Amino acid sequence: MGMGREARGRRAATTAALLAATVTAALAAGCTSGGGPPDDGRGSAAASERGASPEATDGSVLAVKIDNAGSARPPTGVDAADVVYVEQVEGGLSRLMAVYATKLPKAVGPVRSARESDLELLRQFDRPTLAFSGAQTKLLPLIDKAPLRAATPGSASEAFFRDPDRSAPHNLYVRPERLVPEAPGRAALTTGFRYGSAPAGGTTTASQTVRYPAARFTFTWSDSRDRWLVGMDGTPATAADGKRMAAATVVVQYVKVRESAFRDFLGNNTPYTETVGSGKAKVLRDGRAYDVNWEREDATDGTAFTTGDGAPVNFAKGQVWVVYTKAP
Incomplete structure (x- = not known):
């Protein structure tokens, strides 16, 4: 449905305020990872406002973006994944994407941000659920259009939690059972393997x-x-x-x-x-x-x-x- 100019202006102002507040907090906390992006709450806030839905249906895999900076190790739940993808990110660092189909661990993390490459990689699956901490504001429209279910702390707050014993941004975790009803089974792994x-x-x-x-x-x-x-x-x-x-x-x-x-x-x-x-x-x-x-x-x-x-x-x-x- 269309949106009036005044309503669009209010929405833009709200988004700008959220982004400014979050970026200020992230910079104050020094939330960077060796040249990588800051804490991704700004993307989460924007994704929540855009109405991303984490609801999954039977047959959908769960993919989780996982931090792999030295300070984020050891990870939780990676050993339960069916497939672990490794990709290069900013500053020559690496990040993981763990895909779950045959079993779901109690928790997975630390969860970090999505990248444009993830959208192409995940097209091989039938409406997968992608759990991530956020994304760049300019990338959010592409995520909205992608055939997947985006799950962030802003859209599925009940599924995410922070570990108080670890420092941000390397302390965000997700509970898979709160995003997908059950493990969809091996047939959902349409990887071609x-x-x-x-x-x-x-x-x-x-x-x-x-x-x-x-x-x-x-x-x-x-x-x-x-x-x-x-x-x-x-x-x-x-x-x-x-x-x-x-x-x-x-x-x-x-x-x-x-x-x-x-x-x-x-x-x-x-x-x-x-x-x-x-x-x-x-x-x-x-x-x-x-x-x-x-x-x-x-x-x-x-x-x-x-x-x-x-x-x-x-x-x-x-x-x-x-x-x-x-x-x-």
């Missing part, structure tokens, strides 16, 4: 490292756990309960990472990770590495991984990590 026996060939590999300008991930094979142990910035990565984070399959996917139209409050450009297209990838499973091809023809498609002769590549059963990095 296939599971089964390993392909022929491959190279015995003890570890694989992926470097961003200001972050580093190392995956080390463990025969005893039959998993790839996760390391971040030269340190073993653990969950909040102290257990080592580990993946059954790791995909190092070489993609185009370009500048977007967005910048953080310090002026750093927000990288855009292109997940539609085709290229090369390295699949790690069972202590071996396989050089493969990837293709995602449309944003609504999952990603297909194939060998040089076009045969589908199966993943090992269990959690999958997908690390997006610039093509060499």
